[in-house]
Amino acid sequence: MLILLFFLMLQLPLIFFTELQAICKTIKEITQPMIEEYSAKFKFDSIEFERLTLGAFPPTLQGIKAFDTHESEMIIEPALKWAGNPDILIAVKVFGIRATIQLVDLQFSGIIRLTFKPLLSSFPCFSKIAISIMEKPHIDFGLKLLGGDLMAIPILYGYVQDMIKKEIGKLYLWPKIFHLVLLDESEVSMKKPVGLIEVKVLYARNLRKADIIGKSDPYIKISLGEKGFSKKTQVKKNTLNPDWNETHTLVVQDPSIQVLEFHAYDWDKISSHDKLGMETFPLASLEPEVPKCLTLNLRKNMDDNDSVNQKLRGQLVVEVTYKPFKQDLAVQKETEAMTSGPPQAGGLLVITVHGAHGLEGKRHTNPYAKVVYQGEEYKTKPLKRNRNPRWPDGEFEIGCDKPPLNEMVRIEIMSKSSRFGIHLKESLGYKDITLADVVENRRINEEFRLNGSNNGTVHIELQWLPTASAMPQ
Structure with missing residues (x-):
């Protein structure tokens, strides 16, 4: 995640310039409803953009905060500042008279939350960006009408500032979210079990x-x-x-x-x-x-x-x-809570070993994950010389004829030697997990400390997908 974050910050100026046309198009689409609302409110014949470019100066990064949620996402909150030289010309027509208003000396500063998800193994590394402003931003600019600066009028300046902050707050202030889709869901989503x-x-x-x-x-x-x-x-x-x-x-x-x-x-x-x-x-x-x-x-x-x-x-x-599988799990859980006794129908147990951190092998550290459930073993491929592995093949699907309420699963991290010898394999740590909570909550996604390891941890996600027959008739 840190590598992806560092890459994104380095590419911020490049993204700004390469996506300039797309950004301008998005601005027009976002502001169009606001323009139509105020055109009707103040009896304007029309309001439209004649020119819209954002200039040659990209935003600058003042600071950044990152969050780890153990999900297939990356959340960052950059503090951005932008003092640009945009060329924005708006044509306003009222009572048949046409006038142009130019926006100049635009300044913006604020904290923005960006959520990149789901994370992908190939470029662009994510398919969607969720954007929110965490607090009311500072916005300043000048408006020129017939050569004069309208924002020099104190009453008008305060009114326009309040109006803009209010509109931005209605649309993007947290917890409101604007979704920027980079890839269509059909291009990135794998078929899920049904x-x-x-x-x-x-x-x-x-x-x-x-x-x-x-x-x-x-x-x-x-x-x-x-x-x-x-x-x-x-x-x-x-x-x-x-x-x-x-x-x-x-x-x-x-x-x-x-x-x-x-x-x-x-x-x-x-x-x-x-x-x-x-x-x-x-x-x-x-x-x-x-x-x-x-x-x-x-x-x-x-x-x-x-x-x-x-x-x-x-x-x-x-x-x-x-x-x-029963799709409406919330309804199912509520219905089961009203009935006596646990559900008896089967379903699918999905065990995902996402990765591990801080592994230490005595002789070698070529880790692979081994899942042991009811005597059956499921393994990932080993990764050579890696103390912080992420396994792309760490998902295992196990069909169950009844809920595993009294069952336990063991996730053990093993290391396999790449050479011939007497110490071919060694355990780097393990974690035993009872599945009653997984059945009750339908999903657990946590990082666990490994038993038998000094500092090792493992990130495990478990899901229980009951079949529709788990619902009482």
């Missing part, structure tokens, strides 16, 4: 014999097409008619386009696993919370014109249920 798909793999019949001696050792791999996001059943030894009765959950991001993929394999201890068959099923065919039993005819590939698919490769029987 629900879970629960898949009960029941049984398969008449699978293909793959082993020379014996039958097959089948298992089923289930996915939504994305690489790395899949679930597997247990291997059933020496059978062409296996029974599983296993339930697996996958995270859904867009049920209108995502497709369930089922791949049957013959497990092999030595060579690669043989493909027994496959089939797909579109999620768009499912109704929320309504179980659907499917009998899938397995085939070799998804090419309908391939003659090899005419040969039957067995059948797979599954039951699938789409469980969307």
Whole structure:
């Protein structure tokens, strides 16, 4: 954050000049409603800009304050001063008579809060700026009409100053916010999880014999097409008619386009696993919370014109249920508070290890994060020689069939040696977190001190996204 802040401050003059036209356009858009209001109030025929440039002198930075919120944002409050030489000419027409008013010697000083969010890994590093003025600013300028300075008239000077400060306060004085959008939301936002798909793999019949001696050792791999996001059943030894009765959950991001993929394999201890068959099923065919039993005819590939698919490769029987997340969490929390007992429906546990600070390894500091939940381990990639790492791959999504009220998750920071030797790995610290508060509050975002470390801390965000069936009917 400090690097980004330093970069922005260095680029302030460059931003001012390169974005000059955009700034002038924004000024016109902002002032247009005010102009229309005062035109109607004082019976002017029209008020419009003839010229609008901000001159050659950028604002100067008098001081700055930064805030750390642990969110995907950066908040700064620069104290700015600007004594510019703008060329602003306004044409006023009243009762058919046209006159021009020139604004000169503009001065501005004040404290502005700038919130850059969300933070991005690529330029321009954020998609939106929220702008607020923290206190009434000092504004001074001259107005020339027919060669004379109108602001030299004391009564008029005071009236104009009060009017401008009042209007600025109505629009931008904290907590009022002006949003400056740099990138469209669709360009920067990743699809967020919207629900879970629960898949009960029941049984398969008449699978293909793959082993020379014996039958097959089948298992089923289930996915939504994305690489790395899949679930597997247990291997059933020496059978062409296996029974599983296993339930697996996958995270859904867009049920209108995502497709369930089922791949049957013959497990092999030595060579690669043989493909027994496959089939797909579109999620768009499912109704929320309504179980659907499917009998899938397995085939070799998804090419309908391939003659090899005419040969039957067995059948797979599954039951699938789409469980969307409840969107209005405030209503859900209120409803649950009025009912006795905790919610029993499942949901998605999202664990994000954003980064760590002050890590110290005895032999090496190549840190990676390890999340341990119910015996399963999830890991980030290690970062070489880094005492203050930020992991871009630190988000893990875990489907749960019930709220993890009595569960605990351990986040451990490990270091992996880049060389061969006896000390390949060492722990840099850990933190155990009970999940009852996460379920109750839906979200926790904090920096925790690492146990087993002198000064190390870890920034962890946990979210609980319950499915809609968590709502009492």
